[in-house]
Amino acid sequence: MRKVDSYDVRLLKLLQQDTTLSIADMAEEVGLSQNACWRRLKTLEEEGYILKKVALLNYKKLGCGxxxxxxxxxxxxxxxxxxxxxxxxxxxxxxxxxxxxxxxxxxxxxxxxxxxxxxxxxxxxxxxxxxxxxxxxxxxxxxxxxxxxxxxxxx
Known part of the structure; x- marks a missing residue:
């Protein structure tokens, strides 16, 4: 397994903040082409750095306050x-x-x-x-x- 670099870390930080960002937005934010960004994200998933993408729900509004x-x-x-x-x-x-x-x-x-x-x-x-x-x-x-x-x- 390869070691993550600064591009990977910036992509992972973006994902932790908002998984709804498009590949285009993420690529622009970190300074990569869309293809390079997509490949890196795919590799990070395949190597187990990204376990899953989820929505965080408001537990108080859902009755679990x-x-x-x-x-x-x-x-x-x-x-x-x-x-x-x-x-x-x-x-x-x-x-x-x-x-x-x-x-x-x-x-x-x-x-x-x-x-x-x-x-x-x-x-x-x-x-x-x-x-x-x-x-x-x-x-x-x-x-x-x-x-x-x-x-x-x-x-």
Whole structure:
């Protein structure tokens, strides 16, 4: 796999800001021909730098205005347990992030719900997934910064 260069980084930055830009607009912005721009974007996709292109939705307008961060601890650390727990969590669409952690917490979840009652419904699904030692919930009071952009620097 080749190393990304400054043109690639500028294209990736543009894509993170607006995937609806045309090839012509992107090419002009970075100083490439349209063909060269298209080829680079195709290569970046084929090499796995671009995973997918999505629309970011307004979760508040869609009734998911409450963000809950959940830490999970278990005393079982087998592959079978993790497979069972992961399968259960993947079936809960309100869980938008799911991470295995180091330190005192084993797993970390980010959940989008309507309200506290809706979270309680999700909590009950989480605790049915597999045996757990502790589930702690933290409700976000204010979104101060949130981005999907990966910080990129020019080579």
């Amino acid at each position: 409450v963000t809950v961060y959940v830490t999970v601890r278990t005393n079982q650390h087998t592959e079978d347990w993790l497979e069972k727990f992961a399968k259960g969590i993947h079936l809960i669409p309100e869980v938008v992030e799911f991470h295995r952690m180091s330190g005192d917490v084993d797993y970390f979840l980010k959940i989008r719900v309507r309200d506290i009652d809706d979270y309680d419904r999700i909590y009950k699904k989480i605790i049915k997934c597999a045996p757990l030692v502790d589930v702690s919930s933290f409700f976000a009071m204010e979104r101060i910064k949130e981005t999907t952009e990966i910080p990129l620097s020019l080579p």
